[in-house]
Amino acid sequence: MGSGRLATNPMKKISLLALAASAALSSPLLAQAKPEETAALRDAALTDTVAWDITEGLTTEIGPRLAGSDAEARARDWAVARLKALGFSNVRIEPFEVPYWERGEASAAIVAPYPQPLVLTALGNSAATPTKGLTAEVIGFDSLDSLKAADPAAVKGKIVFLTHRMAVTQDGSHYGTVGKVRREGPSVASKLGAAAILIRSIGTDHHRAPHTGSQSWSDGAQPIPALALANPDADQLERVLKRGKPVTVALKATARMAGKRLSGNVIAEVPGRDPDAGIVLVGGHLDSWDQGTGAIDDAAGVAITTAAAKRIMDAGQPLRTIRVVWFGSEEIGLFGGAAYREKHKGEKHHLLAESDFGADRIWRFQTSVAEAALPAMKPLAAALAPLGIQLAPRNGDASGSDISEIQKLGIPVIELGQDGTRYFDLHHTPDDTLDKVDPVQLRQNVAAWTALLSVTANDPTDYGPVPPGAH
Amino acid sequence: MGSGRLATNPMKKISLLALAASAALSSPLLAQAKPEETAALRDAALTDTVAWDITEGLTTEIGPRLAGSDAEARARDWAVARLKALGFSNVRIEPFEVPYWERGEASAAIVAPYPQPLVLTALGNSAATPTKGLTAEVIGFDSLDSLKAADPAAVKGKIVFLTHRMAVTQDGSHYGTVGKVRREGPSVASKLGAAAILIRSIGTDHHRAPHTGSQSWSDGAQPIPALALANPDADQLERVLKRGKPVTVALKATARMAGKRLSGNVIAEVPGRDPDAGIVLVGGHLDSWDQGTGAIDDAAGVAITTAAAKRIMDAGQPLRTIRVVWFGSEEIGLFGGAAYREKHKGEKHHLLAESDFGADRIWRFQTSVAEAALPAMKPLAAALAPLGIQLAPRNGDASGSDISEIQKLGIPVIELGQDGTRYFDLHHTPDDTLDKVDPVQLRQNVAAWTALLSVTANDPTDYGPVPPGAH
Numbered sequence: 001m002g003s004g005r006l007a008t009n010p011m012k013k014i015s016l017l018a019l020a021a022s023a024a025l026s027s028p029l030l031a032q033a034k035p036e037e038t039a040a041l042r043d044a045a046l047t048d049t050v051a052w053d054i055t056e057g058l059t060t061e062i063g064p065r066l067a068g069s070d071a072e073a074r075a076r077d078w079a080v081a082r083l084k085a086l087g088f089s090n091v092r093i094e095p096f097e098v099p100y101w102e103r104g105e106a107s108a109a110i111v112a113p114y115p116q117p118l119v120l121t122a123l124g125n126s127a128a129t130p131t132k133g134l135t136a137e138v139i140g141f142d143s144l145d146s147l148k149a150a151d152p153a154a155v156k157g158k159i160v161f162l163t164h165r166m167a168v169t170q171d172g173s174h175y176g177t178v179g180k181v182r183r184e185g186p187s188v189a190s191k192l193g194a195a196a197i198l199i200r201s202i203g204t205d206h207h208r209a210p211h212t213g214s215q216s217w218s219d220g221a222q223p224i225p226a227l228a229l230a231n232p233d234a235d236q237l238e239r240v241l242k243r244g245k246p247v248t249v250a251l252k253a254t255a256r257m258a259g260k261r262l263s264g265n266v267i268a269e270v271p272g273r274d275p276d277a278g279i280v281l282v283g284g285h286l287d288s289w290d291q292g293t294g295a296i297d298d299a300a301g302v303a304i305t306t307a308a309a310k311r312i313m314d315a316g317q318p319l320r321t322i323r324v325v326w327f328g329s330e331e332i333g334l335f336g337g338a339a340y341r342e343k344h345k346g347e348k349h350h351l352l353a354e355s356d357f358g359a360d361r362i363w364r365f366q367t368s369v370a371e372a373a374l375p376a377m378k379p380l381a382a383a384l385a386p387l388g389i390q391l392a393p394r395n396g397d398a399s400g401s402d403i404s405e406i407q408k409l410g411i412p413v414i415e416l417g418q419d420g421t422r423y424f425d426l427h428h429t430p431d432d433t434l435d436k437v438d439p440v441q442l443r444q445n446v447a448a449w450t451a452l453l454s455v456t457a458n459d460p461t462d463y464g465p466v467p468p469g470a471h
Numbered sequence: 472m473g474s475g476r477l478a479t480n481p482m483k484k485i486s487l488l489a490l491a492a493s494a495a496l497s498s499p500l501l502a503q504a505k506p507e508e509t510a511a512l513r514d515a516a517l518t519d520t521v522a523w524d525i526t527e528g529l530t531t532e533i534g535p536r537l538a539g540s541d542a543e544a545r546a547r548d549w550a551v552a553r554l555k556a557l558g559f560s561n562v563r564i565e566p567f568e569v570p571y572w573e574r575g576e577a578s579a580a581i582v583a584p585y586p587q588p589l590v591l592t593a594l595g596n597s598a599a600t601p602t603k604g605l606t607a608e609v610i611g612f613d614s615l616d617s618l619k620a621a622d623p624a625a626v627k628g629k630i631v632f633l634t635h636r637m638a639v640t641q642d643g644s645h646y647g648t649v650g651k652v653r654r655e656g657p658s659v660a661s662k663l664g665a666a667a668i669l670i671r672s673i674g675t676d677h678h679r680a681p682h683t684g685s686q687s688w689s690d691g692a693q694p695i696p697a698l699a700l701a702n703p704d705a706d707q708l709e710r711v712l713k714r715g716k717p718v719t720v721a722l723k724a725t726a727r728m729a730g731k732r733l734s735g736n737v738i739a740e741v742p743g744r745d746p747d748a749g750i751v752l753v754g755g756h757l758d759s760w761d762q763g764t765g766a767i768d769d770a771a772g773v774a775i776t777t778a779a780a781k782r783i784m785d786a787g788q789p790l791r792t793i794r795v796v797w798f799g800s801e802e803i804g805l806f807g808g809a810a811y812r813e814k815h816k817g818e819k820h821h822l823l824a825e826s827d828f829g830a831d832r833i834w835r836f837q838t839s840v841a842e843a844a845l846p847a848m849k850p851l852a853a854a855l856a857p858l859g860i861q862l863a864p865r866n867g868d869a870s871g872s873d874i875s876e877i878q879k880l881g882i883p884v885i886e887l888g889q890d891g892t893r894y895f896d897l898h899h900t901p902d903d904t905l906d907k908v909d910p911v912q913l914r915q916n917v918a919a920w921t922a923l924l925s926v927t928a929n930d931p932t933d934y935g936p937v938p939p940g941a942h
């Protein structure tokens with residue numbers, strides 16, 4: 001099915017127009033949430049405890065939840081129990097298979113000219129070194145482009161060091177640029193004949209906490225050891241290289257692919273009054289990288305969206321069904337999002353919204369909706385403004401990692417944007433732990449999501465379809 | 472020799488009185504530095520590059536410098552070469568032996584009820600676990616006193632978890648209180664029959680960067696594995712214990728004592744015009760813990776004091792000899808300070824001053840001088856005030872780790888106090904790296920030390936002797 005699915009279903013379209021007309025007649029079934037009701041729900045959410053309880057519980061009682069691991073399986077069971085206890089309907093696990101990669105151990109040291117250890121960790125899908133390790137000269141590049149332009153004869157058999165700087169941005173936009181270095185650098189180095197690649201961590205901190213992350217081998221690239229140096233260690237290796245003497249590094253890594261494992265999405269629902277009104281999907285991802293306990297990435301995301309959905313559920317049945325999805329195996333390549341699309345592409349989705357950017361204060365919201373639906377964003381903007389949240393001027397920028405696959409079918413998306421100023425200090429590091437979640441800001445998130453659901457799950461206006469390529 | 476050494480040497484005392492008298496007659500040999508000369512030297516030091524070069528060089532070209540290690544030996548050679556190149560006189564190594572302890576590897580995981588890894592590192596002199604590790608139930612204590620009061624039957628065979636909180640203080644004074652937990656806790660736990668002890672890191676940060684540090688086994692305490700959890704991991708273990716179920720932890724540590732090794736102090740001098748006027752000793756320590764590169768602890772300290780001494784040297788011969796000491800093996804138990812005292816206790820020291828509290832802005836100075844010498848602090852206070860540095864009201868609080876042994880002989884001490892607000896975020900962790908040194912604040916330190924030396928190395932007034940127990 002193509003990305004214009006909703007537009008090609010004339011029956012649905014007519015039905016929606018009819019619903020919109022009846023809404024104008026103030027049918028009790030279809031009435032929009034009154035602004036004062038939304039405001040009351042929103043403000044009550046500023047004392048929320050559910051989001052903290054979920055974030056604290058998941059990170060404490062499960063901890064790290066690597067995609068495909070036993071811990072992720074325990075997390076699914078934990079999620080089912082918690083979602084049932086909260087009163088949600090249709091709580092279930094939808095399983096799927098994933099390739100399983102194990103980090104193993106990694107160590108490295110400068111051997112010459114200045115012997116000393118370096119702190120680093122494997123990137124997703126990294127190969128191991130030989131059991132005894134490998135020792136080779138380092139060749140440094142300050143950008144992916146300079147690596148791409150390198151003479152293979154100069155790179156062959158060497159350890160490539162790819163350094164670059166990530167800037168702090170409130171909206172995290174620099175991740176798009178430098179994330180490419182992590183995702184593409186290893187394949188480029190491999191094709192040039194490198195023995196291994198060390199990249200500077202994709203992160204904005206100054207701690208000995210290397211940032212892992214996914215990368216995949218492009219066609220024809222043999223897997224090699226691919227690791228991220230902590231930022232202070234990348235600084236150090238830069239300084240050592242600048243001395244101009246040949247630099248030799250010894251490296252050991254035991255990372256490996258370990259077959260297929262089971263992963264899964266956990267789903268819970270608040271059934272709507274009108275089964276034909278479509279689904280408002282909210283959620284985040286249940287899996288985490290294995291270095292930290294995945295507090296900001298993304299226990300907080302599933303916690304915030306679940307807490308908000310529970311508030312709407314407890315306030316009375318919404319017009320549209322709210323579906324909360326705790327996606328599995330996001331980190332290793334959006335497997336949960338792909339599995340969700342495959343299974344649910346035939347269902348009507350009114351709106352998608354994901355929380356996967358930490359738990360600091362939400363400062364703006366973005367939309368990817370039909371141009372005709374923009375006026376319908378005004379009630380939401382009014383409901384969010386008291387929380388210090390403004391509508392971004394450009395339509396078409398809203399997305400989310402897990403929802404990106406099904407979004408391609410033309411489904412509208414609203415994105416509540418957290419302040420990401422410190423997000424990339426912690427992202428994918430051992431430092432992603434509960435203490436990084438500020439309870440006050442977490443509650444502001446719950447309030448914003450409660451307002452979002454109060455408005456959108458009760459708004460009879462259709463926000464789509466979104467034309468292909470509009471986001 | 473007792474602590475009233477200088478007071479019991481009438482010849483010296485008379486000689487000093489005579490000098491003071493001649494100073495009053497403006498003898499060129501003994502003239503105090505003119506305030507405007509000190510001010511000029513101080514302000515020129517605000518553009519210093521020597522301290523940065525030493526800090527950068529030592530942390531880059533040597534890196535971690537564990538007491539007794541090959542790296543510490545390389546650091547001594549590096550120091551000799553650098554001090555000679557800077558033009559100092561009498562540059563030499565004074566060797567001594569130390570017990571050598573190796574950190575090895577440490578890993579731990581909660582086995583039940585919530586399996587997940589914990590980040591930790593061994594404390595100095597920790598024993599190893601059995602090769603296969605040890606697994607035991609955890610018993611938690613929130614203070615050293617509650618551990619001391621524990622029933623041995625409740626502790627026997629268990630892993631003691633000793634948690635406590637360190638407060639951020641500008642002057643670092645909380646280290647005195649909570650440092651005791653690290654130094655004494657392991658022996659107390661051992662005597663109660665514990666299988667191992669995990670302490671919450673003595674630190675004020677929230678990173679997965681455990682704080683190591685020295686501890687020694689008291690009489691009758693069998694060495695056991697003694698390790699520090701990173702603060703987020705101590706938080707986590709607290710949360711897990713609060714759930715009320717029995718908590719089991721599996722622990723591996725390969726730390727070991729490995730015989731005797733050579734360490735040493737590196738000494739350099741600026742000979743004074745009057746060999747009888749006594750020595751102004753300044754310095755810090757050359758060794759570091761092995762987790763970081765020892766930038767704030769204490770490459771910066773040796774760098775700041777050396778840079779200041781060089782400025783005085785280059786400005787013309789001072790009245791008194793300035794002796795710069797880069798002490799060895801401070802971290803594992805002040806061995807360098809003890810060796811220095813043993814070797815140099817017969818020499819006349821006018822003043823001791825050590826920099827071992829990072830490189831952030833100096834905000835006050837403290838004194839441990841004879842009461843009669845307090846008026847002589849006024850020119851120094853005047854020279855430091857433009858840098859935002861004030862004299863602490865109470866005399867007797869100045870000290871320093873390496874100089875603490877020889878200070879006991881009654882020698883005056885002045886302590887320039889850095890702002891320690893973030894010092895214990897980094898102290899003894901892998902995060903003690905060059906990027907934590909702010910070049911601007913480092914230069915303020917050099918300026919303050921330059922003023923200190925300009926005044927005190929040219930001041931004919933004697934600042935001592937300091938009565939026993941006065942500091």
